[in-house]
Amino acid sequence: MAIVFKKTRGLTDVPTHYCPGCTHGIIHRLVGEALEELGVLDNAIGVAPVGCSVLAYKYFNCDMHEAAHGRAPAVATGIKRVRPDNFVFTYQGDGDLASIGTAEIVHAAHRGEKISTIFVNNAIYGMTGGQMAPTTLVGQKATTAPYGRDEAHCGKPIRMSELLATIDGAKFVERVTVTSPAHVRKAKKAIMECFKVQIEGKGFGIVEVLSTCPTNWGYTPEESLRWLEENMIPYYPLGNFKRPEEVE
């Protein structure tokens, strides 16, 4: 019998701790597959964040380094600069990357660090129990925004992909989601392209993946997918913001 699908060697064989309906699992798989299919898994060093994916170092089947909250791009910089022949990636959430770690991600991009970042944006702090993130939508409720995010009080959510796309050193910037099989395929394609930018030594690349948090949003997994599509995508438009220009 022909094997038509099997679990990627890019992931370890352990159960994850993610909540039911959370899309981290799908994103992990796509990253694992991309590492394997591009032939960089055995040469890869991943950097895990603080947040829901804090235990990512147990799930990716390659050397891993656990960073402090927000500092993954700095840790990855240190690794890549002393081991330029290794493939180095960070996996970060929106509290990690878009709040406490904005300086680190902006400057890693600005230096054109040859690293790749997977940015999982679920518009909330998941691990700590549903507090407001910089990415929380206006009106969206969170435990530290119990009346809904008020623009007059704490501004509008920050769009990191658009911000990073303005930086010269960032060579690949794309926002995707994984709410349907079609979106999952597009996300995989974006991650593969982003990783190739590093492999080809072109500079910094990031894929922002809009993700669900049924537990802290207070919806079922299915409702969460719908809520994401109806509320997040209009504010965080999907698509490519930047890719390296083809060599003439």
Added chain:
Amino acid sequence: MAKVLMKGNEAIGAAAIKAGCKYFFGYPITPQSELPEYMARELPKVGGLFLQAESEIAAINMVYGAAGAGVRVMTSSSSPGISLKQEGISYIAGAELPCVIVNIMRGGPGLGSIQPSQTDYFQATRGGGNGDYRLVVLAPANVQELVDLIIEGFDIADQYRNPVMILGDGMIGQMMEPVEFREPKRRDLPEKDWATTGTQGKRKPNIINSLYLQPEELEEHNKRLQAKYKAIMENEVKVESYNIEDADVVIAAYGTTSRIARTAISQLEEEGYKVGLIRPITLWPYPYDEFEKINPNCKGILTVEMNTGQMLDDVKIAVKGKHPVYFYGRTGGMVPTPNEIIEKVKEIYGGEK
């Protein structure tokens, strides 16, 4: 090898390169900027890398990444910048990675001043960051010793998989003295088989980490750390003493302050006073045992520091109430003079030689 005249901050860089450190991540701050400047100039010549980070926080986290990847790596800063590095230092200690961190101290608290001080003794020896961890803290008193301790510091860091801090002050960073680069004592250094280098399909993934969600595991991890610290306490204490078995008063001072104390002692000797000196070279592990050798009839121990009394606590722990303990300090970038120390010693004598 012939001696060369070098400024302290530049000598640190030269010593680090001599020790095989090819990577430096830093951020400018007075009075240590000559060091990153030296590294920016010299590291590319030896196939190394200098990178100016966007902040001290980023710089120490780059060190964390590079140390995890198994290379000799260094960063430096001065007091307020070292405060910013504490998060990363705690992670590096927790993940048991070797690196050398240089603190060329200036006056505080807050933005303080840019003049020399020793106000970060507590921060360096008591933790600074969160958690039960220790840094090996080395306090050079002259540029030659600074060079020797940098070179040996990398070996100590590698041997114990622990961050080492060089605690100097603005004076030692800025002064010029003749130095030579000498080999440290030989140590058997372990292979860095734990480093992130890519599995190359030949081994299980290496994970650099300080997270242990199970309390039992974290307690075990802490016990391991404490066993390591105990070994460091047993094997790595460095201290220089002068005439303590015979002294009527013993001065305890470290770093550049100890040199001022030495000048005061020479002048006091000319006047017939018998004054000794204990100069800790390792501030952690602290040379508590050395204080046992002090003349039992000693009239008192005078701690002299460029702060308001920090090493004083360790001196009291070491003395165990056997002798009266006195303190003289200047702070804010003010430096104690030999005459001030002489006056204080004479006070302790109480008018009788």
